[in-house]
Amino acid sequence: MNVKGKTILITGANRGIGQALMDEALNRGAKKVYAGTRVALNHPDERVISLNLDVTNIEQIREAADKIVKLDVLINNAGVAFYDDLSDSSILEKHLAVNLYGIQNVTNAFLPTLKDSEGAIVNILSILALSPLPPIASYCISKAAAFSMTQSLRAFLKSQSVSVHAVLTGPVDTEMSRGLEIPKASPEYAAQNIFDGVENKQEDIFPDPMSASMEQSWNSSGAKAMERQNAMAVQA
Numbered sequence: 640m641n642v643k644g645k646t647i648l649i650t651g652a653n654r655g656i657g658q659a660l661m662d663e664a665l666n667r668g669a670k671k672v673y674a675g676t677r678v679a680l681n682h683p684d685e686r687v688i689s690l691n692l693d694v695t696n697i698e699q700i701r702e703a704a705d706k707i708v709k710l711d712v713l714i715n716n717a718g719v720a721f722y723d724d725l726s727d728s729s730i731l732e733k734h735l736a737v738n739l740y741g742i743q744n745v746t747n748a749f750l751p752t753l754k755d756s757e758g759a760i761v762n763i764l765s766i767l768a769l770s771p772l773p774p775i776a777s778y779c780i781s782k783a784a785a786f787s788m789t790q791s792l793r794a795f796l797k798s799q800s801v802s803v804h805a806v807l808t809g810p811v812d813t814e815m816s817r818g819l820e821i822p823k824a825s826p827e828y829a830a831q832n833i834f835d836g837v838e839n840k841q842e843d844i845f846p847d848p849m850s851a852s853m854e855q856s857w858n859s860s861g862a863k864a865m866e867r868q869n870a871m872a873v874q875a
């Protein structure tokens with residue numbers, strides 16, 4: 640997979656990591672970047688096409704899929720995070736609506752064209768999918784669920800040559816992490832490592848210094864070995 644000349648859709652492209660991914664895709668010579676946003680986006684580069692896309696809105700997802708006839712890379716980046724203590728299930732539902740069902744519905748809508756192009760699906764998840772941070776418990780549950788979905792989808796789509804990448808992001812300096820007083824990577828740094836990971840066919844991408852410190856142990860873990868073993872159940 641080489642980003643140069645490719646058509647890419649990024650959800651939540653108006654700020655933070657999504658915006659950095661859009662700029663990095665342009666830097667790497669993408670042919671077209673569809674910027675999925677909830678508010679119209681004006682970008683000076685004519686390769687950027689603004690797309691009205693709330694990932695919880697089935698009608699908007701359908702319209703977007705009707706409009707885009709060819710797609711090489713789908714980046715499911717849109718996400719929400721709220722503090723909670725698991726006492727109110729509506730908070731969990733809000734996370735799942737965007738961070739899990741949003742990814743599932745957008746992915747399913749674009750699967751036919753991604754199969755045609757033998758393209759890539761890139762899900763921007765969190766290192767907290769592997770180990771929760773209790774003050775944002777529902778966020779962690781949604782990212783863990785989305786990681787599991789990513790792993791199964793990877794197995795389902797292997798025979799059709801669609802690669803499915805999990806980005807296990809650590810702290811990145813965006814609106815979402817504003818209250819956290821810890822070292823954070825810049826969105827630009829994370830975006831470069833995410834595209835490097837996609838281009839190098841890495842299944843699981845650890846795009847910042849904090850998450851990168853877990854990459855080796857994850858890749859040699861029993862859990863990763865079991866994922867590979869279980870994936871064979873699909874091909875059998």
Ligand SMILES: NC(=O)c1ccc[n+]([C@@H]2O[C@H](COP(=O)([O-])OP(=O)(O)OC[C@H]3O[C@@H](n4cnc5c(N)ncnc54)[C@H](OP(=O)(O)O)[C@@H]3O)[C@@H](O)[C@H]2O)c1
Pocket residue numbers: 650651652653654655656657675676677678692693694695715716717718719720737763764765766808809810811812813814815816
């Ligand atoms: N920053 C971190 O430390 C960190 C760490 C791990 C993982 N991540 C993940 O990285 C991704 C990007 O987050 P970020 O750090 O860039 O945060 P951010 O600056 O808060 O950006 C979140 C993006 O998601 C969009 N969004 C939220 N709900 C949406 C919906 N229903 N439909 C479409 N777009 C929606 C937002 O659009 P609006 O402007 O319209 O709200 C915004 O563009 C998220 O999936 C997040 O979980 C971030």
